[in-house]
Amino acid sequence: MAWYWIVAIVIGALFALTFITYITNADMKLVEKIYNKLLEYHDSRDIEEKI
Numbered sequence: 001m002a003w004y005w006i007v008a009i010v011i012g013a014l015f016a017l018t019f020i021t022y023i024t025n026a027d028m029k030l031v032e033k034i035y036n037k038l039l040e041y042h043d044s045r046d047i048e049e050k051i
Helices: 003-024 026-044
Strands: none
Touching: 003 026
16 A cells, blocks of 8 residues: 555544544533533642732
8 A cells, every 4th residue: 555545544534533523522522521620629729828
């Protein structure tokens, strides 16, 4: 198999992956999960306020 067919298959697979991610809104679902974990982490920390 020629190298350009391998490149074409890889580019096609990346396009399909990004298209599926876009259609299913998976990127924002992942961002939401990370955001919620960060909120839990920062809310649980004890912070000493110096006034």
